[in-house]
Amino acid sequence: DTAVSQTPKYLVTQMGNDKSIKCEQNLGHDTMYWYKQDSKKFLKIMFSYNNKELIINETVPNRFSPKSPDKAHLNLHINSLELGDSAVYFCASSQGGPAEAFFGQGTRLTVV
Amino acid sequence: ILNVEQSPQSLHVQEGDSTNFTCSFPSSNFYALHWYRWETAKSPEALFVMTLNGDEKKKGRISATLNTKEGYSYLYIKGSQPEDSATYLCAFTRQAGTALIFGKGTTLSVSS
Numbered sequence: 085d086t087a088v089s090q091t092p093k094y095l096v097t098q099m100g101n102d103k104s105i106k107c108e109q110n111l112g113h114d115t116m117y118w119y120k121q122d123s124k125k126f127l128k129i130m131f132s133y134n135n136k137e138l139i140i141n142e143t144v145p146n147r148f149s150p151k152s153p154d155k156a157h158l159n160l161h162i163n164s165l166e167l168g169d170s171a172v173y174f175c176a177s178s179q180g181g182p183a184e185a186f187f188g189q190g191t192r193l194t195v196v
Numbered sequence: 197i198l199n200v201e202q203s204p205q206s207l208h209v210q211e212g213d214s215t216n217f218t219c220s221f222p223s224s225n226f227y228a229l230h231w232y233r234w235e236t237a238k239s240p241e242a243l244f245v246m247t248l249n250g251d252e253k254k255k256g257r258i259s260a261t262l263n264t265k266e267g268y269s270y271l272y273i274k275g276s277q278p279e280d281s282a283t284y285l286c287a288f289t290r291q292a293g294t295a296l297i298f299g300k301g302t303t304l305s306v307s308s
Binding site: 114128 | 241294
């Protein structure tokens with residue numbers, strides 16, 4: 085079983101559309117994250133959720149919103165997509181303390 | 197803003213060479229330092245998590261050290277093999293349950 089799974093793996097959509105990326109973890113972890121990989125492969129934190137509460141909300145556009153229906157899921161909703169939103173988005177999870185993070189396989193979003 | 201700096205940005209070595217990379221991070225309010233290995237078309241995978249000044253961790257031919265007082269960590273690879281080719285990421289946290297702040301990575305290429 086995949087520990088952290090994201091769907092879809094690839095997403096091509098037009099500017100102005102609204103889309104969602106789903107993330108699920110079966111590790112029983114308390115905290116989940118969304119990272120954006122920029123063109124230089126740099127991973128930048130977007131959001132993290134701990135026990136269904138948003139604990140970090142970095143300076144991302146409010147068109148991006150995380151939604152956590154339960155502890156095992158953290159979905160990323162993006163409204164009014166722009167060309168600059170094209171990137172690879174990674175979901176991750178970790179247990180409390182200094183534990184390692186486990187990453188999903190990434191979702192490559194292309195806005196045309 | 198937390199800055200995690202890694203050097204060198206990229207490195208090319210011959211099979212059998214030993215090598216090391218550097219990660220520097222803010223030394224104040226330190227909680228944990230992570231190293232990840234990121235192969236092309238895959239997700240980052242954790243190598244080490246270190247929390248105490250002077251920590252040393254080892255996994256096979258790869259080892260890491262931590263100096264929290266001066267804010268740096270070294271990753272060492274002994275006898276590099278082509279399968280070691282990957283990007284090695286360093287990440288830092290200031291408290292439990294918060295997101296990892298990543299450096300831009302060191303990309304290692306090992307030729308046979």
